[in-house]
Amino acid sequence: xxxxxxxxxADSLARVRAGETLDATDKHLAGANWSGADLYAASLxxxxxxxxxxxxxxxxxxxxxxxxxxxxxxxxxxxxxxxxRGANLDGAKLTGAFLNRSxxRGANIANADLDSVQLxxxxxxxxxxxPEGFGYKSSGAVGPKxxxxxxFLNTANxxxxxxxxxxxLGTYxxxxxxTQANxxxxSLSSSCxxxxxxxxxxxxxxxxxxxxxxxxxxxxxxxxxxxxxDLASIAGADFGMVRGLSDETRKMLLGRSREExxxxxxxxxxxxxxxxxA
Numbered sequence: 001x002x003x004x005x006x007x008x009x010a011d012s013l014a015r016v017r018a019g020e021t022l023d024a025t026d027k028h029l030a031g032a033n034w035s036g037a038d039l040y041a042a043s044l045x046x047x048x049x050x051x052x053x054x055x056x057x058x059x060x061x062x063x064x065x066x067x068x069x070x071x072x073x074x075x076x077x078x079x080x081x082x083x084x085r086g087a088n089l090d091g092a093k094l095t096g097a098f099l100n101r102s103x104x105r106g107a108n109i110a111n112a113d114l115d116s117v118q119l120x121x122x123x124x125x126x127x128x129x130x131p132e133g134f135g136y137k138s139s140g141a142v143g144p145k146x147x148x149x150x151x152f153l154n155t156a157n158x159x160x161x162x163x164x165x166x167x168x169l170g171t172y173x174x175x176x177x178x179t180q181a182n183x184x185x186x187s188l189s190s191s192c193x194x195x196x197x198x199x200x201x202x203x204x205x206x207x208x209x210x211x212x213x214x215x216x217x218x219x220x221x222x223x224x225x226x227x228x229x230d231l232a233s234i235a236g237a238d239f240g241m242v243r244g245l246s247d248e249t250r251k252m253l254l255g256r257s258r259e260e261x262x263x264x265x266x267x268x269x270x271x272x273x274x275x276x277x278a
Contacts, residue, residue: 009033016042030068050088065103104128104141121153125162142166149187164202190232195266204244213237217267219275228253235263240275250276 009032012022021043032052039059046066054069058078065083070090077097084099086106094109096116105125112131119136124143130136138147144162149169156176164184174194184204188211195215205225215236224244234256239245254261254276261273268275 013037013039016044019043022047035073121156123158123161214263215265215267217265218242219268223249233260234272235260236265237272238265238268238270238275239272240268240270240278 009029012026012029012032013034015026016022016039017037027047029052030048030050032049034049034057035053035055037054037057039057039062042059042062044059044062044064044067046068047064048068049072050068051071052069053073054077055073056076056078057074059082060078061081062079063083064087065085067084067087069092070088072089072092074089074097075093075095077094079102080098080100082099082102084107085103087104087108089107089109089112091111092109093113094117095113098118099122100118100120102122104122106127107124108129110129110131114131114134118140120140122141124130124136124141126144128136128143136143137145140148140151142148142153142156142158142161142163143166145165145167146163147167148171149167150171151168152172153176154172154174156173158181159177159179160181161178162182163186164182166183166186168186168188168191171188171191173196174192175196176193177197178201179197180200181198182202183206184202186203186206188206188208190210191208192212193216194212197217198221199217199219201218201221203221203223203226207227208231209227209229210232212232213234217238219238219240220242222243226244228249234253239253254273256272261276262271264271265275
């Protein structure tokens with residue numbers, strides 16, 4: 001016989017699957033059994049699923065921002081691309097869970113079981129709380145002081161990401177969207193930034209020596225104190241309205257080959273030389 005609570009959980013699950021948005025009174029689902037449920041792209045903002053059984057459930061691209069998942073069983077759950085900003089995952093069981101490309105900025109993951117968890121390209125920030133002793137900086141997640149050297153982040157959506165102090169030596173970032181990202185003090189030497197978007201990004205004191213900047217969009221980026229020595233190529237790069245570019249560095253860039261300076265940026269429709277002379 002199904003209890004009233006189980007019926008409530010089942011009814012709420014059916015409504016979420018149908019694309020409905022739960023109201024405030026329906027969001028109290030502590031202890032729900034949604035094991036194996038398919039909740040693709042579901043809207044579960046600020047839902048209370050504390051202590052819930054979500055084993056092997058699929059939440060791909062769902063919105064769980066502000067949700068309470070403390071103590072929940074999320075073993076083997078698919079949380080790829082999930083918005084978990086500000087979510088409470090304290091004490092959650094995340095063994096073998098997939099959190100690739102999820103947004104963990106401001107999330108509380110303290111005391112969670114992260115054994116064999118997948119965190120490639122998951123976003124975190126200085127407000128994310130990790131379990132004590134967990135090596136999140138080398139987990140593949142993207143955030144302050146992350147070790148991403150040699151990582152393949154081509155075409156990754158990193159708009160507004162905090163990568164201050166990150167180690168990204170030889171990282172592949174071609175086509176990545178780093179618009180307004182914070183890369184202050186980041187090590188980007190020998191990285192591939194071909195056709196990446198760095199519009200309005202903070203690159204103060206960043207190390208870009210030997211980087212490939214073909215076709216990169218650096219418009220309005222802050223390059224104060226950035227190391228731009230020995231760049232592999234700047235063909236097609238757009239430096240329009242950059243801030244903090246010293247006269248010495250600008251002169252050095254304008255001394256590059258005629259071929260590089262005459263290459264058009266396919267997005268901004270002007271040459272590298274024109275962008276430096278503007």
